[in-house]
């Protein structure tokens with residue numbers, strides 16, 4: 001599903017796309033995704049720079065400048081105007097990448 005569909009999908013389930021605001025949360029997600037054993041598929045998380053290029057914002061309104069980040073080296077690169085953030089597996093870690101929002105991948109929901 002694309003990023004907008006991923007948001008709707010999580011909302012229907014009673015949650016929201018995951019936000020990751022600390023190394024602790026990043027490690028939790030890392031364990032979860034490795035246990036899920038989904039291979040190299042990418043997953044959407046709840047952040048984008050749709051509103052203002054290169055100002056990444058979590059879906060709760062928190063900006064990346066206020067919080068922890070875990071970008072993959074060389075990201076975000078805005079390649080072909082990428083505005084939505086996904087996780088992809090690099091060197092066994094799930095690092096952040098800006099991705100084309102219409103890309104069809106999995107969604108990572110959280111339930112508070």
Ligand SMILES: [Ca+2]
Nearest residue numbers: 049078082083
């Ligand atoms: Ca962008």
Ligand SMILES: [Ca+2]
Nearest residue numbers: 077078097098
């Ligand atoms: Ca990118």
